[in-house]
Amino acid sequence: MQGGPVAIDGELVKAAAERLASGGIVAFPTETVYGLGGDATSGLAVARIYELKGRPRFNPLIVHLAEVVAALRLGVRDRRAERLAERFWPGPLTIVVERAPESGLSELVSAGLSSVALRVPSHPVARQLLTLVGRPIAAPSANRSGRISPTTAAHVRAEFGDRVDIVLDAGASTIGLESTVVSLIGGAARILRPGAVTQAEIEAVLGERVEVGGGAAADTLPIAPGQLASHYAPRARVLLDCLEAGAGSAFLGFGDVSGGGAAVGGPRCNLSPRGDLEEAAANLYAMLRELDATGVDAIAVAPVPEVGLGVAINERLRRAAAPRPRGDD
Ligand code: TXA
Ligand code: MG
Numbered sequence: 001m002q003g004g005p006v007a008i009d010g011e012l013v014k015a016a017a018e019r020l021a022s023g024g025i026v027a028f029p030t031e032t033v034y035g036l037g038g039d040a041t042s043g044l045a046v047a048r049i050y051e052l053k054g055r056p057r058f059n060p061l062i063v064h065l066a067e068v069v070a071a072l073r074l075g076v077r078d079r080r081a082e083r084l085a086e087r088f089w090p091g092p093l094t095i096v097v098e099r100a101p102e103s104g105l106s107e108l109v110s111a112g113l114s115s116v117a118l119r120v121p122s123h124p125v126a127r128q129l130l131t132l133v134g135r136p137i138a139a140p141s142a143n144r145s146g147r148i149s150p151t152t153a154a155h156v157r158a159e160f161g162d163r164v165d166i167v168l169d170a171g172a173s174t175i176g177l178e179s180t181v182v183s184l185i186g187g188a189a190r191i192l193r194p195g196a197v198t199q200a201e202i203e204a205v206l207g208e209r210v211e212v213g214g215g216a217a218a219d220t221l222p223i224a225p226g227q228l229a230s231h232y233a234p235r236a237r238v239l240l241d242c243l244e245a246g247a248g249s250a251f252l253g254f255g256d257v258s259g260g261g262a263a264v265g266g267p268r269c270n271l272s273p274r275g276d277l278e279e280a281a282a283n284l285y286a287m288l289r290e291l292d293a294t295g296v297d298a299i300a301v302a303p304v305p306e307v308g309l310g311v312a313i314n315e316r317l318r319r320a321a322a323p324r325p326r327g328d329d
Contacts, residue, residue, distance in 0.1 A: 006171035017132035035139030060111035066130035090122035096183035176282035231319035234292035242300035257302035
């Protein structure tokens, strides 16, 4: 299921950039997951993203740029942000800083917060698109709110059909999990969402201890998906730390946990038969979708070690397994 970025027609990318510049919505590949992009300086475009996703307005969007310097300029100058950007951009790290007063960004992008989440992706097609459009692009993952993030263009089309103006198809996302979100607001750096850039890597660059989780405000103010209990959810129930699947369930293995027992013959996938966490991350969302599409009641998932990228994989699995709020789509 893994595959590197594939080449894409330059004219299509140009058409997508023009569409974005005139207020349209374009889905595009990044190294993490596919994004649903709109002009971050246009309140109308940002509102359309929220509407398409069915996203609660209090959950702010990430702003994407091609250039490190231009991205940092949208925030108030922050030495720690500069150090992280130098080390990890372009790449799968989102940095939350105070918004610069003259950023020109739509207020809606930050959903009422005084901060902004900035990201410079490394995917060549994303970079080409962002360079051509020449302005900040707001892009949440291209899925309906609360559901599984897309790692292929086909996932995006399944989610939105023709309600998105253009879907740029560059094959499967190589990382397969959303970017690490680190907030530098108010004292200690804090990881709001784990991802491919790990706590240890961030601590090494900053030379200080980094907190993990939503912090004191988490109960009252959801500021990252980490604070919304149910997220990344398939239709089927998700069961964690299973060594086998019961009747009517699918099994999602990892390593040599093959999930025998009652569900022999039932739908099954293995995130990485050789127990490789990068391969597992890249396969996670596509396999959850594939097993969900078989119509099973539940997906039983094998244990994944809580180290390195496993921290981010397990966080997504726990959200997928969390109780669903009533009325969640
Ligand atoms: O890998 C990714 O980050 C993908 C690709 C498309 O770039 N994007 C993505 O966006 O995952 P999204 O919107 O699905 O998740 C980003 C999360 C938001 O849910 C939000 O809670 C958090 O980042 N966030 C955005 N702005 C924030 C802010 N100002 N303060 C705290 N958290 C923020
Ligand atoms: Mg998302």
